[in-house]
């Protein structure tokens with residue numbers, strides 16, 4: 001049996017790709033059920049990573065039915081309210097980075113799996129090697145034996161310690177997340193200002209991102225260096241309309257210090273266990289994590305299918321390529337995170353999107 005710990009985008013994609021190849025797997029997820037917690041905002045799935053994984057999983061049609069082309073719209077401003085760039089997605093634009101609600105992606109993956117594949121309310125506790133696999137222990141005292149243990153249990157992975165001592169470290173920045181629900185009705189002026197997709201405002205030492213979700217919620221985030229003082233005016237001196245946008249939030253602020261794993265992390269091969277997604281390579285949240293988790297899952301699923309009866313050969317095939325891709329993406333993500341900081345972030349980002357413009 002293949003035991004996948006974690007039913008995020010990575011774990012569910014792996015279960016689905018294995019199912020497509022007629023290989024049984026069980027996903028052990030700590031949430032009590034599919035509705036146990038809100039799934040958060042949108043993900044943009046890229047053609048060559050997240051979307052490629054969905055093609056491998058045979059779910060491209062289902063994805064296109066819920067993907068939000070207009071979610072690719074972008075407005076880029078500086079904190080004085082000057083609009084620097086506006087890109088509206090034409091109706092016939094290619095779906096290079098369409099947005100999908102996290103909840104829609106999860107529903108789509110869950111619906112593609114045989115009933116019972118996901119064992120809800122299963123909190124991984126620890127695991128011990130046995131001949132040809134692992135014995136896995138859960139917090140409620142239950143135990144399963146598996147031939148391959150896959151840690152798809154995210155940033156604070158417990159499975160990770162079976163292959164490496166590496167732990168995520170604070171990367172130096174913090175994001176503050178909140179939201180405005182039913183924005184077209186409750187805040188029509190602000191909703192029109194944000195538009196159909198992404199609305200980014202760059203100040204001297206922080207930026208605000210607003211993002212329209214498919215259900216009419218506007219997700220809000222402020223990213224800054226260090227630890228924020230929540231009692232201070234976070235947008236002091238910013239344009240009044242942008243301050244109004246943050247002030248209109250109707251959800252408590254969630255403070256997220258950004259943690260990362262070392263760039264280029266590797267580990268010696270361990271029989272019977274491997275990792276994928278954030279468990280393997282946690283990087284700054286600049287739009288790659290879910291894409292990469294799903295691509296890892298597709299590659300691991302394909303490798304398992306290509307080596308019938310030899311899971312160690314499959315993992316030996318999967319891990320080096322996954323780790324080297326992760327190292328490259330982590331370097332790129334760190335560079336993008338750097339681009340988003342500093343007093344001239346607005347113009348660095350503008351040049352990133354419009355390299356032909358010389359100022």
Ligand SMILES: Cc1cc2nc3c(=O)[nH]c(=O)nc-3n(C[C@H](O)[C@H](O)[C@H](O)COP(=O)(O)OP(=O)(O)OC[C@H]3O[C@@H](n4cnc5c(N)ncnc54)[C@H](O)[C@@H]3O)c2cc1C
Pocket residue numbers: 005006007008009010011028029030031042043044122123124125152153154155156157158175177256276277278279285286287288289290291292293
């Ligand atoms: C604010 C923010 C915005 C982001 N935006 C984007 C974006 O636009 N695009 C993008 O590609 N990425 C984005 N990311 C990154 C993305 O969310 C992650 O990289 C992605 O979810 C990783 O997928 P995963 O399957 O590896 O892990 P996760 O999605 O973290 O899933 C892990 C699962 O394991 C379960 N689990 C954890 N511990 C246990 C346990 N002990 N036992 C059983 N189950 C357990 C959890 O409940 C969870 O369901 C963003 C991240 C943040 C924080």
